[in-house]
Amino acid sequence: xxxxxxxxxxxxxxxxxxxxxxxxxxxxxxxxxxxxxxxxxxxxxxxxxxxxxxxxxxxxxxxxxxxxxxxxxxxxxxxxxxxxxxxxxxxxxxxxxxxxxxxxxxxxxxxxxxxxxxxxxxxxxxxxxxxxxxxxxxxxxxxxxxxxxxxxxxxxxxxxxxxxxxxxxxxxxxxxxxxxxxxxxxxxxxxxxxxxxxxxxxxxxxxxxxxxxxxxxxxxxxxxxxxxxxxxxxxxxxxxxxxxxxxxxxxxxxxxxxxxxxxxxxxxxxxxxxxxxxxxxxxxxxxxxxxxxxxxxxxxxxxxxxxxxxxxxxxxxxxxxxxxxxxxxxxxxxxxxxxxxxxxxxxxxxx
Amino acid sequence: xxxxxxxxxxxxxxxxxxxxxxxxxxxxxxxxxxxxxxxxxxxxxxxxxxxxxxxxxxxxxxxxxxxxxxxxxxxxxxxxxxxxxxxxxxxxxxxxxxxxxxxxxxxxxxxxxxxxxxxxxxxxxxxxxxxxxxxxxxxxxxxxxxxxxxxxxxxxxxxxxxxxxxxxxxxxxxxxxxxxxxxxxxxxxxxxxxxxxxxxxxxxxxxxxxxxxxxxxxxxxxxxxxxxxxxxxxxxxxxxxxxxxxxxxxxxxxxxxxxxxxxxxxxxxxxxxxxxxxxxxxxxxxxxxxxxxxxxxxxxxxxxxxxxxxxxxxxxxxxxxxxxxxxxxxxxxxxxxxxxxxxxxxxxxxx
DNA sequence: CTTTAGCACTCAGGGAATATGAGTGCTAAA
DNA sequence: TTTAGCACTCATATTCCCTGAGTGCTAAAG
Numbered sequence: 217x218x219x220x221x222x223x224x225x226x227x228x229x230x231x232x233x234x235x236x237x238x239x240x241x242x243x244x245x246x247x248x249x250x251x252x253x254x255x256x257x258x259x260x261x262x263x264x265x266x267x268x269x270x271x272x273x274x275x276x277x278x279x280x281x282x283x284x285x286x287x288x289x290x291x292x293x294x295x296x297x298x299x300x301x302x303x304x305x306x307x308x309x310x311x312x313x314x315x316x317x318x319x320x321x322x323x324x325x326x327x328x329x330x331x332x333x334x335x336x337x338x339x340x341x342x343x344x345x346x347x348x349x350x351x352x353x354x355x356x357x358x359x360x361x362x363x364x365x366x367x368x369x370x371x372x373x374x375x376x377x378x379x380x381x382x383x384x385x386x387x388x389x390x391x392x393x394x395x396x397x398x399x400x401x402x403x404x405x406x407x408x409x410x411x412x413x414x415x416x417x418x419x420x421x422x423x424x425x426x427x428x429x430x431x432x433x434x435x436x437x438x439x440x441x442x443x444x445x446x447x448x449x450x451x452x453x454x455x456x457x458x459x460x461x462x463x464x465x466x467x468x469x470x471x472x473x474x475x476x477x478x479x480x481x482x483x484x485x486x487x488x489x490x491x492x493x494x495x496x497x498x499x500x501x502x503x504x505x506x507x508x509x510x511x512x513x514x515x516x517x518x519x520x521x522x523x524x525x526x527x528x529x530x531x532x533x534x535x536x537x538x539x540x541x542x543x544x545x546x547x548x549x550x551x552x553x554x555x556x557x558x559x560x561x562x563x564x565x566x567x
Numbered sequence: 568x569x570x571x572x573x574x575x576x577x578x579x580x581x582x583x584x585x586x587x588x589x590x591x592x593x594x595x596x597x598x599x600x601x602x603x604x605x606x607x608x609x610x611x612x613x614x615x616x617x618x619x620x621x622x623x624x625x626x627x628x629x630x631x632x633x634x635x636x637x638x639x640x641x642x643x644x645x646x647x648x649x650x651x652x653x654x655x656x657x658x659x660x661x662x663x664x665x666x667x668x669x670x671x672x673x674x675x676x677x678x679x680x681x682x683x684x685x686x687x688x689x690x691x692x693x694x695x696x697x698x699x700x701x702x703x704x705x706x707x708x709x710x711x712x713x714x715x716x717x718x719x720x721x722x723x724x725x726x727x728x729x730x731x732x733x734x735x736x737x738x739x740x741x742x743x744x745x746x747x748x749x750x751x752x753x754x755x756x757x758x759x760x761x762x763x764x765x766x767x768x769x770x771x772x773x774x775x776x777x778x779x780x781x782x783x784x785x786x787x788x789x790x791x792x793x794x795x796x797x798x799x800x801x802x803x804x805x806x807x808x809x810x811x812x813x814x815x816x817x818x819x820x821x822x823x824x825x826x827x828x829x830x831x832x833x834x835x836x837x838x839x840x841x842x843x844x845x846x847x848x849x850x851x852x853x854x855x856x857x858x859x860x861x862x863x864x865x866x867x868x869x870x871x872x873x874x875x876x877x878x879x880x881x882x883x884x885x886x887x888x889x890x891x892x893x894x895x896x897x898x899x900x901x902x903x904x905x906x907x908x909x910x911x912x913x914x915x916x917x918x
Numbered sequence: 919c920t921t922t923a924g925c926a927c928t929c930a931g932g933g934a935a936t937a938t939g940a941g942t943g944c945t946a947a948a
Numbered sequence: 949t950t951t952a953g954c955a956c957t958c959a960t961a962t963t964c965c966c967t968g969a970g971t972g973c974t975a976a977a978g
Contacts, residue, residue, distance in 0.1 A: 240940095240941085242940065242941050242942085243941075243942080244940085244941080254950075254951085255950070255951050255952075256941095256951090257950075257951055257952070257953090258949085258950055258951070260941090260942070260943075261943095261949095261950085263942095264942090264943080274942090275959090276957085276958060276959070277941090277942065277943090277956090277957055277958065278939095278940075278941050278942055278956080278957040278958045278959075279940080279941065279942085279957095279958080279959075280940080280941065280942090353710070355708050355716070357706050357718065359704070359720065365706070365718060365720065365726050367708065367716060367718060367728060369710065369716065369730075373730060375716050375728050375729070375730050376728070377718060377726050377727075377728050378726070379720075379724060379726050452827075453804075453823075453827060454820060454823045454824045454827055457816050457819065457820045457823070458820075463816060465808050465814060465816075468808065469805060469808050469809075472804075472805045472808070473805045476803075476804060476805055591969095591970085593969065593970050593971085594970075594971080595969085595970080605921075605922090606921070606922050606923075607922090607970095608921075608922055608923070608924090609920085609921055609922070611970090611971070611972075612920090612921085612972095614971095615971090615972080625971090626930095627928085627929065627930075628927090628928055628929070628970090628971065628972090629927080629928040629929045629930075629968095629969075629970050629971055630928095630929080630930075630969080630970065630971085631969080631970065631971090
């Protein structure tokens, strides 16, 4: 039940010209473009077949054809050429990512921005710890008399700190003691485990000391929570407005609101834990209502050993899949490569 | 050359109904709304005068009038009522801000988001150190054998850290020494001064040690740079699309791109250092081209002693100034108050 | 001098009618 | 199986006309 070669060429020509023009494609245009030496009538017959098979749709009787979701799917799976990036583009990407290593978030943000510029579609990014993360060590640094800095390092080598004020001051030995308790009782525990451990400790500890411990542990659980959370960010949402399917604001507004974090939480079906690297969701394949007429192309990458990120492109079903997938996979590879090399060692002193 | 009372009432009625309806206001509507017991003909005469004086404009001969920039200006300066917030609104604002104190950036982000929801316009925020900031102290914490954590605290009590890898390891005394050099030679210096000091030090120090020092100092300068930088963020840009003046995408796109950080650097004329608290820029008063048909209402607030922030609302010239200024000033006051109380003491252990 | 009624005039926006043309399906011949 | 030919469909653009809100001006009234 495979399609004839000719049908495939016709389908491909239709998908590609529709992607380029956003207008229904007629038999005449296909005849010229598909490079087949047959008449438009023949093409029409084939197109009728393809419509019957569900790969094409007709907006109305007297218009050309546009690809259906199934048509795009077939195109993406079998027909599409693997596009090459130009040297300028790879250069651009490398420049953007290989800046002197900054904070994770910023690198990801920048990646999103550049990908959006290169693809002309909005881009979203997420990152989260893959599995259970724990605190690897605590450090406390006295500052003046009435405050100390709590430094928390996770087992994925993320380090966070917080300034904690203490009205009554704290002696050096007290600080040592505090640090000892933290490092002996709370290292290696997940967030929930830390909270349990804290409860147990309460009865066995002097109230004053417990107060301080719970402040630091509270901060540590926040850090773990934040690391485990999937931070959703977007770049280039205004690119949406460049595509005719969003010319009407009724279409554009909900999607833009959805992307710009204004609709609350329930975000993209970004399957962080999928094994596959590249994932294409075409229109109705999206579960989420706001994305029904939208395609999402996303790729995941590793951030060191313990985290994983997703970077994805959002656009109309009529998306330039060939262009997007090429750029996207290059990005995902680059990110994996650079985080593999650089994390958990954020900066190598070059010499 | 002051306007008669009646003219003022007419102007005010026109501004307010135009703000509400977005459509040119005719003499009949004014007669009903202004509460003056005069005929439409009289109103027409007055409106003709106001047009002549430059406070009103006529889109075309047979339409009603709309306020000119000067008209808005007069309205904002003299005619506008000071609006009260409802209890629900102040409650909402307090809830949003008085969460347990998180990082500065997040509080500001949340403030922007809530203000945007309450005002139905996009909101931008910025924050930066007011004056010269310096490092107050350095701490170094050895982690395993091949890395240490550098902790930098600025004089505005911001603490940042970074994990630094060292291929060759480091002995405890070496670390002590490093720390001593940093704390004796680089505390109290501005970014530029640190770089100078680093240059001078180079000749007098062993290459290996200098390498490490320059890594830590490099990080410190980054921290100072980041603090001094004005971080521009926006929330709720999609609110733009709700206003008829941005129904045409040609209008909406550039402004949205401008706001969503896609057009590079040269951002809002946000005068961080202005003495005034509230600042209203109406349409052509904006220097920037992208904002020519746009009004900006902004307020500044203090973040502790050493930083200052701006929060502002962006919208069409036909903006609901009364509503916006009321909410905005409440926000600015709340922010100043909360940062005054909570910073530089980010969290008081309650007891 | 100010206000008002009356009136002719303007002009954007909406709706119906019409024209255009790209594209189709079908039939019959090659 | 392919192709030429033809009648048919229908979205879109164009034109034209109508409607009505709003204006400015004039002349009378207060």
